[in-house]
Amino acid sequence: MRAAEIRLPEDFKTPCYYYDLQFLDETLEAINKFSRYPNFHVHYALKANCNDKVLERIAAKGLGADCVSGNEVKKAIETGFGAGKVTFAGVGKSDEEIRYALQQQIFAFNVESLEELEVIDGLAEEMNVIANVAIRINPNVDAKTHHYITTGLDENKFGISSYDMPDVLAVLKRSAHLNFVGIHFHVGSQILDLSVFKSLCVRVNEWKSWFEDRGFFLKVINVGGGLGINYHQPDGDIPDFETYFRIFNDFIERRAGQEIHFELGRAVVGQCAALITKVLYIKKGIKKNFAVVDAGMTELMRPALYQAFHKIEKLNDHSSLVLPYDIVGPICESSDVFGKEVELPILKRNDYLLIRSAGAYGEVMASNYNLRELQYFYYR
Ligand code: LLP
Numbered sequence: 001m002r003a004a005e006i007r008l009p010e011d012f013k014t015p016c017y018y019y020d021l022q023f024l025d026e027t028l029e030a031i032n033k034f035s036r037y038p039n040f041h042v043h044y045a046l047k048a049n050c051n052d053k054v055l056e057r058i059a060a061k062g063l064g065a066d067c068v069s070g071n072e073v074k075k076a077i078e079t080g081f082g083a084g085k086v087t088f089a090g091v092g093k094s095d096e097e098i099r100y101a102l103q104q105q106i107f108a109f110n111v112e113s114l115e116e117l118e119v120i121d122g123l124a125e126e127m128n129v130i131a132n133v134a135i136r137i138n139p140n141v142d143a144k145t146h147h148y149i150t151t152g153l154d155e156n157k158f159g160i161s162s163y164d165m166p167d168v169l170a171v172l173k174r175s176a177h178l179n180f181v182g183i184h185f186h187v188g189s190q191i192l193d194l195s196v197f198k199s200l201c202v203r204v205n206e207w208k209s210w211f212e213d214r215g216f217f218l219k220v221i222n223v224g225g226g227l228g229i230n231y232h233q234p235d236g237d238i239p240d241f242e243t244y245f246r247i248f249n250d251f252i253e254r255r256a257g258q259e260i261h262f263e264l265g266r267a268v269v270g271q272c273a274a275l276i277t278k279v280l281y282i283k284k285g286i287k288k289n290f291a292v293v294d295a296g297m298t299e300l301m302r303p304a305l306y307q308a309f310h311k312i313e314k315l316n317d318h319s320s321l322v323l324p325y326d327i328v329g330p331i332c333e334s335s336d337v338f339g340k341e342v343e344l345p346i347l348k349r350n351d352y353l354l355i356r357s358a359g360a361y362g363e364v365m366a367s368n369y370n371l372r373e374l375q376y377f378y379y380r
Pocket of ligand 1 (some may be wrong): 049225
C-alpha cells in the first residue's frame with residue numbers, strides 16, 4: 001500500500017486493520033507476470049493471512065493454497081481455491097485433519113515424518129482412497145534470518161532428515177494407497193539475501209538425483225516460501241519477484257514435465273495492510289516520551305514476539321519537527337511495545353498512527369488476551 005492512497009470513512013474506529021486490496025492485486029499481478037515459466041505453480045501460504053476478502057482476491061488471481069491445518073484447508077476451499085490446488089503441510093496433522101483432507105482430494109500432503117507417512121497410508125487404506133504425498137526434506141540450508149523463523153536447519157523440527165529417507169522409500173514402495181508426487185523444502189521466512197535460494201536449488205538438485213538414482217521420478221518439486229519484504233521502506237514495496245522466480249528457473253535442473261511449486265505468504269500480503277491506532281495518552285517519562293496507543297500486541301504480535309521492526313508513521317502528518325517516542329500498547333506486559341525512540345511529528349491525544357507492513361502474520365496472530373477483541377476492518 002501507499003500511505004497517500006489510504007481512504008478511510010470519516011467515522012472510522014480504532015484499532016483497525018486497513019487493507020488495500022488494490023495494492024494486493026498489483027502484487028499478485030507482479031507474481032503472475034514473473035512466475036510465467038513453464039510448469040511453475042504458486043501457492044499462497046494461508047498462515048500469513050486468512051482474511052476472507054484477502055483470500056478471495058488471491059484465489060481469483062489463480063494461485064493455489066498452502067495450508068497447515070484442517071481449518072485452513074476448509075477455509076481455502078470455501079474462499080475459492082479449488083481442492084486440487086491445495087497442499088497440506090505441518091508437523092502435527094491430526095487423524096481427523098488427515099481424513100478431512102483425504103475426503104476433499106487435495107493436491108498433496110507435505111509429509112514431515114516417517115510416522116506421519118505411515119499414518120496417512122493407514123488412513124487412506126481405511127477410506128479406500130489414494131493419498132498424494134510429497135516428502136518434506138530438511139535441506140540444512142541457513143536462511144540467514146531471525147532464529148525463530150529459520151526452519152531448514154538440521155536442528156529444526158521440520159522435515160524428514162536424510163537418516164530416515166531409506167525407510168521412507170520402503171514405505172512408498174510397498175504402499176498401494178500412497179501416490180508419491182515429489183519433494184518439498186522450506187528454509188525459513190523473511191529471506192532478503194536471495195543467494196539463500198540459490199543454495200536451496202543446489203540441495204534440490206542433489207536430492208532430485210538421489211531419488212532418480214533409486215528409480216523415483218519426481219513430478220513436483222516444492223521449494224516452499226520465504227521471500228522477504230522491506231519493512232523499512234514499505235510504501236509501494238513489491239518484492240523482487242523477477243529475480244526470485246528466475247533463480248529457480250535458472251538453477252534447478254529439471255526434466256520434461258517436472259513442476260516447480262512455491263508457497264509464498266509474506267511476500268504476497270505483507271505490504272497490503274497497516275494497523276491503524278489512536279494515541280490515547282502522552283506520558284512524559286524522566287528519560288523518554290511514551291505514546292500509549294489503543295492497539296497492542298493483541299492486534300499485532302510480531303514486535304513483542306520477535307522484536308520485529310514495523311515502520312510507524314503519523315497519519316497525514318509529514319512535518320519535519322519530530323520528537324522520539326516509545327510507542328506502547330495497553331496490554332499488561334512489558335513487551336507490549338511497537339517501537340522505541342521512534343521519531344515522529346509531535347503527538348497528542350487522539351492523533352492516529354499507522355503501523356505498516358501488517359498484512360502478513362498480523363491479523364492471523366491476533367489474540368483475545370486481556371479480553372480484547374479486534375473488531376474494525378476497512379478495505380480499499
Ligand atoms: N511454507 C512453509 C512450510 C512454511 O513453514 C511457511 C512459513 C511458508 C511456506 C510461508 O513463508 P513466507 O513466504 O510467509 O515466509 N510468524 C512469523 C513467520 C512464520 C513463518 C512460518 N512458516 C513472522 O511473523 O515473521
